[in-house]
Amino acid sequence: MNKPLQETAEYARLLLEGLHDAGVSLVAAVPDSHMSGAHRLLREQNKIRYVLASNELDLPGICAGAYFGGKKALMIMENSGLRQACEPISRYAFTHHVPLVMIMSYCGDFGERNWWAINHAQTMEPLLNALRIPFRVLSDPKEIKPNIGRAFMHADSSQWPVALVFTGNCLEVPAYLRKAPPHATN
Amino acid sequence: MQRIDAIKVIAPFFTPEDLCVSSLGGLHQDWWNLAPPIGNTFNPIILGSITTTALGLALALPHRKILALETDGSVLMNTGSMCTLGSQRPGNLTVVVFDNGIYEIIGGAPSLSSHNTDLAKMAEGAGCINTITVRNTDSLKREFQKMWTDNEMGYIVAKIEPGMHRWAADQLKTTDGVEDKYRFIRYIEKLENIVVHPGSQR
Numbered sequence A: 001m002n003k004p005l006q007e008t009a010e011y012a013r014l015l016l017e018g019l020h021d022a023g024v025s026l027v028a029a030v031p032d033s034h035m036s037g038a039h040r041l042l043r044e045q046n047k048i049r050y051v052l053a054s055n056e057l058d059l060p061g062i063c064a065g066a067y068f069g070g071k072k073a074l075m076i077m078e079n080s081g082l083r084q085a086c087e088p089i090s091r092y093a094f095t096h097h098v099p100l101v102m103i104m105s106y107c108g109d110f111g112e113r114n115w116w117a118i119n120h121a122q123t124m125e126p127l128l129n130a131l132r133i134p135f136r137v138l139s140d141p142k143e144i145k146p147n148i149g150r151a152f153m154h155a156d157s158s159q160w161p162v163a164l165v166f167t168g169n170c171l172e173v174p175a176y177l178r179k180a181p182p183h184a185t186n
Numbered sequence B: 001m002q003r004i005d006a007i008k009v010i011a012p013f014f015t016p017e018d019l020c021v022s023s024l025g026g027l028h029q030d031w032w033n034l035a036p037p038i039g040n041t042f043n044p045i046i047l048g049s050i051t052t053t054a055l056g057l058a059l060a061l062p063h064r065k066i067l068a069l070e071t072d073g074s075v076l077m078n079t080g081s082m083c084t085l086g087s088q089r090p091g092n093l094t095v096v097v098f099d100n101g102i103y104e105i106i107g108g109a110p111s112l113s114s115h116n117t118d119l120a121k122m123a124e125g126a127g128c129i130n131t132i133t134v135r136n137t138d139s140l141k142r143e144f145q146k147m148w149t150d151n152e153m154g155y156i157v158a159k160i161e162p163g164m165h166r167w168a169a170d171q172l173k174t175t176d177g178v179e180d181k182y183r184f185i186r187y188i189e190k191l192e193n194i195v196v197h198p199g200s201q202r
Helices: A008-020 A031-041 A056-068 A080-095 A116-130 A139-158 B003-013 B026-034 B050-060 B072-077 B078-089 B117-123 B137-149 B177-192
Strands: A022-030 A049-052 A073-077 A101-105 A134-137 A162-166 B020-023 B068-073 B093-099 B131-134 B154-159
Touching: A008 A022, A008 A049, A008 A134, A008 A139, A022 A056, A022 B050, A031 A049, A031 A073, A031 B131, A049 B050, A049 B078, A056 A073, A056 A080, A056 A139, A056 B050, A056 B078, A056 B093, A056 B177, A073 A080, A080 A116, A080 B026, A080 B093, A101 A139, A116 B026, A116 B068, A139 A162, A162 B072, B003 B026, B003 B137, B020 B026, B020 B050, B020 B177, B050 B068, B068 B072, B072 B117, B093 B117, B117 B131, B117 B154, B137 B154
Parallel strands: A022 A049, A022 A073, A073 A101, A101 A162, A134 A162, B020 B068, B068 B093, B093 B154, B131 B154
Antiparallel strands: none
């Protein structure tokens, strides 16, 4: 059964409100556990077209095409997906100067309990810097709405990709970790 | 049927009211010369992102006919995009894959479509509708005309023989990727009477 909006995580509700305020009409995404509530909200509404992609390699093209058609489009993925999407992002940025706005979860951030997630953080910032992508790390949900508007403004004026990286209270604890043993909690 | 023959079949159907996303290599030189270079075609220099770009454009402008000109090498670089396309099935998008079974522009190394891979069957299995393989200009013309006008998505794999048309130097496309982007954006702004990139005029 669907949860009413007020029962969803605050970050997810504010994200959806921020997308509406910014005039976003298309979200292309690969779901991840740290933002599952946001993906659920997006799936269950009709105002924004939610395009579920096979993998992150699809996202830059979909959002670039939507941009050419005059729409505000957003990529959402886990930060590990940045590695998968690197080639089309770099081509769209360096070859064509196409603005892309992306939100990614900061899997592996300081305090991470999963050994396999650490590498996602180790590679994220170097990759963003290599791609010359300006980014902001958001941990307070109150930062979400104003930064969505700024991200779209900056991407369009610079004609270059921009990233928002969600961590802290802008993420949720994945269901598979809620019953983690005490020594494994943050 | 070589690529130049196939493009000669398709180009007459493409009007200034339509938009195209085309793959790179020799294909975009052929299209540049055989379809009017008025700005309604964009060439992403990104193998594996032709169909996805056309998909985003088709979803953004559902009233506008969108043509994606693909190659076997590009499709093979991101076969997952077939699944994404198959889940959306935009009625205004027609994909044509020119499949010569080789990477011709780099010297003719075989692609996997020359082995056991059937791209049309893959697209069908991924959820795409109206998928077909054609092997001559008559069947290409018949199938393209139908798919271009039926308001359903179409996915045509055109099996072509190797062979590149040699265009004269003054017939080659000379613009770069940034100029191409702005030409395409400005064309769409006029066509749709919208603002895509306002620049400083906010």
